[in-house]
Amino acid sequence: GENVEQHPSTLSVQEGDSAVIKCTYSDSASNYFPWYKQELGKGPQLIIDIRSNVGEKKDQRIAVTLNKTAKHFSLHITETQPEDSAVYFCAATYNYGQNFVFGPGTRLSVLP
Amino acid sequence: EPEVTQTPSHQVTQMGQEVILRCVPISNHLYFYWYRQILGQKVEFLVSFYNNEISEKSEIFDDQFSVERPDGSNFTLKIRSTKLEDSAMYFCASSDFRGTADTQYFGPGTRLTVL
Numbered sequence: 001g002e003n004v005e006q007h008p009s010t011l012s013v014q015e016g017d018s019a020v021i022k023c024t025y026s027d028s029a030s031n032y033f034p035w036y037k038q039e040l041g042k043g044p045q046l047i048i049d050i051r052s053n054v055g056e057k058k059d060q061r062i063a064v065t066l067n068k069t070a071k072h073f074s075l076h077i078t079e080t081q082p083e084d085s086a087v088y089f090c091a092a093t094y095n096y097g098q099n100f101v102f103g104p105g106t107r108l109s110v111l112p
Numbered sequence: 113e114p115e116v117t118q119t120p121s122h123q124v125t126q127m128g129q130e131v132i133l134r135c136v137p138i139s140n141h142l143y144f145y146w147y148r149q150i151l152g153q154k155v156e157f158l159v160s161f162y163n164n165e166i167s168e169k170s171e172i173f174d175d176q177f178s179v180e181r182p183d184g185s186n187f188t189l190k191i192r193s194t195k196l197e198d199s200a201m202y203f204c205a206s207s208d209f210r211g212t213a214d215t216q217y218f219g220p221g222t223r224l225t226v227l
């Protein structure tokens with residue numbers, strides 16, 4: 001089955017700097033890769049996603065890149081703000097809408 | 113904006129008791145999911161549900177677990193005889209189409225504490 005690794009497990013950046021979180025997946029059949037942000041005491045909230053037919057997607061300060069050959073995808077947050085502090089989870093799935101396999105999460109701290 | 117809701121937010125129960133966790137998915141969604149997250153760990157898939165039947169389930173989802181859509185709006189997860197290791201956050205999610213529009217939207221979760 002699918003296995004998703006995520007690095008780093010914790011990341012601290014200064015406000016205004018960029019943050020990059022990387023995930024690798026094992027199943028080449030996976031074709032949908034969402035990123036979720038989880039704030040303390042809340043459920044995961046989708047922030048961006050990418051499908052296997054696209055190499056990069058951007059939404060304001062957030063971007064995701066996908067390298068299908070290497071089976072990895074990354075989340076890029078530019079101009080970080082304190083409210084970006086949260087745990088970020090990547091996930092992978094195939095056959096659109098199947099259960100997501102989540103990575104272990106990255107705790108991002110943006111220091112003012 | 114439509115959202116997934118879950119009740120209760122926190123459930124405390126004694127080991128061996130039955131619990132029912134409730135979810136109201138987004139109204140036009142067709143696919144429903146339960147996930148769990150043990151404290152400090154990653155989110156794990158339990159079960160997916162479509163057209164009034166389970167479409168996929170994980171190894172975690174054993175005979176102690178069941179799901180039901182008792183009416184047009186609710187989606188429930190039942191644990192028949194809770195164990196200490198069932199203590200976790202349980203998240204419900206829904207999506208509108210297993211095709212090109214498949215984003216899963218998560219509810220705020222129910223924290224289950226088994227004593």
